[in-house]
Amino acid sequence: MLKDLRTLFEPKSIAIIGASSKPGKPGHEVIRNILANGYEGQLHLVNPKGGTILGMNAYSSIGELPEGVDVAVIILPAQDTATAIRACVDHGIKSYVLAAGGFSEVDEKGEALQDEIVSIIESTGIRVLGPNTSGHTSTPAKFTSSFFPLGELPKGSVSYIAQTGNFATHTMRHIMTHENFGVCRVVGLGNKLDVDEADALAYLADDDETSAIVMYLESVKNPQKFMAVADGATRKKPVIMLKSGRSEKGSKAAVAHTAAMASNDKIVDGMLKQVGVTRIYRYSHLITAGKVLSHMPLPKGNRVSFLAPSGAMLVSLTDVCENDLGLEVPEIEESSRQKLQDMSPDYIRMRNPVDIWPAASVQGIERAYGRAMEIVLEDPNIDAVVPILMLLEGMEIPSMQFIVDIARKYPEKPVYVSFTGDKKPEEEAKAFLEANGVPTFPMIEDPFEALEIMARCRKAMTRSDT
């Protein structure tokens, strides 16, 4: 039954029930999104008035739709949704996205409307996403059911499951305008009338297009089912989760948001650890995780090297790694140390972390950073490397190609980049590096926060079976 979600993510024919000719209306914006993404299947529109919408003829009733519609995206008021589903079911449609809010998340009347839909689909094998969902996106199918103005979504390899509308909406716009990575599948779970986090996770775990899964949850609908699915999924792919409602007051806020049942966070924590789900604690780390998982391998361990053009940064970052993040800044092999020494002026004694500026000020940024990165990437004690680039207008700003080349030469060790200095060259470097698969971070502590998460993730994935 879980497999049936394939139709939702790879529909050959879809119908928009509640298509609208008015810009700004959800029933209009969803069509614009689908067209912007270049959907290659059949797209049918239903509007009681018929007519033409965005150059396409609309059917005036569900009954007029052709045969073989895979997915009905129903964008109607809550009270009209059940009637529409009945007509679609009669027409043989098996998968649904219910956009409207006003169901169980609001009041008892909404709960009754939701129960009515449950009774319609019971024992039919029909799959329903929502209600109260911001839709789902499937870039491999060039398709989205989101009615939030998004335009063409960039294709990537990381998929998202979110028990909130904002991931697929304004957070997606944040990603699209601030970052340079794409998405694979994105599911807004909404009220989880039928499709829940376990169903979505099971599908994505087996999805060849999905390399990693990032989740936001406020509640787990069926913990036993979820644990069974997650235990399998996390042995195949990274699964990162922000489970919010950790604090008593956050838990109350979750009840207000999605009517999530309050749960003891220690129990949740134990459960997620047991099944290898890597927990994160900040909303912004949903973006961080997506970014690094899109491009870089997981580190094999927690042993980092970094290069900085400043003693103060070396010292304070070592503190952050060792004291706050549980990352190790290990000694490197004496042979590696000697190589660093050989490339640097005599007055500085080289070690890990790497005080790169004495060498860079003599040899230039590209040669010094490049050579030192290779030395530490080749060292068996190091799992990941973070060069912190000092870029200043009016001084040497090398092409960032050398960083890309080195990252590709060592495909088993992540390279994350950060910066100090001027904004303009930093933004240019970010655009180039991220377009070429090297994630960057504006503040120097950020790459280490990301590495901490990814080191835990690797450990969770390679846990023993006991």
Add this chain to the structure above:
Amino acid sequence: MLKDLRTLFEPKSIAIIGASSKPGKPGHEVIRNILANGYEGQLHLVNPKGGTILGMNAYSSIGELPEGVDVAVIILPAQDTATAIRACVDHGIKSYVLAAGGFSEVDEKGEALQDEIVSIIESTGIRVLGPNTSGHTSTPAKFTSSFFPLGELPKGSVSYIAQTGNFATHTMRHIMTHENFGVCRVVGLGNKLDVDEADALAYLADDDETSAIVMYLESVKNPQKFMAVADGATRKKPVIMLKSGRSEKGSKAAVAHTAAMASNDKIVDGMLKQVGVTRIYRYSHLITAGKVLSHMPLPKGNRVSFLAPSGAMLVSLTDVCENDLGLEVPEIEESSRQKLQDMSPDYIRMRNPVDIWPAASVQGIERAYGRAMEIVLEDPNIDAVVPILMLLEGMEIPSMQFIVDIARKYPEKPVYVSFTGDKKPEEEAKAFLEANGVPTFPMIEDPFEALEIMARCRKAMTRSDT
């Protein structure tokens, strides 16, 4: 004796010993920096060849300098520095900035050179900053002794003391290009041959131009002296410090960087707590602290309200505040709650934190955020407010003036802003808000990290005497 630093920060006449006509040389760049900042005192140059540098005649020896030079900025190799100081002392100059490295931070030979200078100034009342300093800056005097290309430094009210060259150099360039706040005085301590952190802190504590002090230290030269000065300073102004070398490995890195003596971090921590210094733990928080201290009052306590256009953000930020940062997200007065309810659609039950989108989607961003901000700012249970603005191109983007107006109307409660959505309107809003005294943060957790620091700072400043 401590008061003598006034000459360093408010010099009426300065001499650059080692002035150079070659762009890129420290002895050239320092002159360009001084000219760029519009220094209004007398500027004299000394170069053995005499001639003209940047349109000014250079003296060919120190002996030719006119009387009444306040500060000599000596930019000569380490081995020539002592001879130059002797000549300057003979000429009656009382304050020095020694830019050269190659002293005690390097080797025994350098240590001997440094000792020679110590013996020259002993019992003379002469004050020396450095050696191995990136210089000092004093925007109220339109002056800098930094030789790192900076141009005109933006004037602000927060002063900085840094035991590292990078704060006054590439970190300053970061601030100048990424941020919209200025600096008051900036001291690079260098090797602390004479002027140390306690001297600088004592001067800045009594400096009318300085509203707050941010420090980076790797060691404390004279703990007793420092504690006495800090205990007084922190009762007058916020004093924030990153003391690095917390971890064993960080401590080793500090020895390599500034030859800082390793010290037990628990002792350091207790000492700083006792004298009311607010400790921070991340290099990037040096910038964060400067930013919020430049514009906003300290919060009177740790009780925050925030407005977000997303239930998931409300829940996860509540968790971060309550579980990770020690900030409280309290209930507000029932009368405040009712006012929020009255402005919002019925289906949502309003509380703190404020789920603002239902109201904003009906009334627009300016009206809904503006009204809700005033309601929570007027509530006696709230010490600080963070509106998280959703800005999307193609949708309503109001002028940010209403945020500025509200922040000014409640001058005792800090307002920090964050964003979700598109990059372009966010950058425009940041530029406008920060130019008008409202700090902004790109990621939604950042303002709360800043509030946590500032709440601790307020508590430290108002500590009892016992």
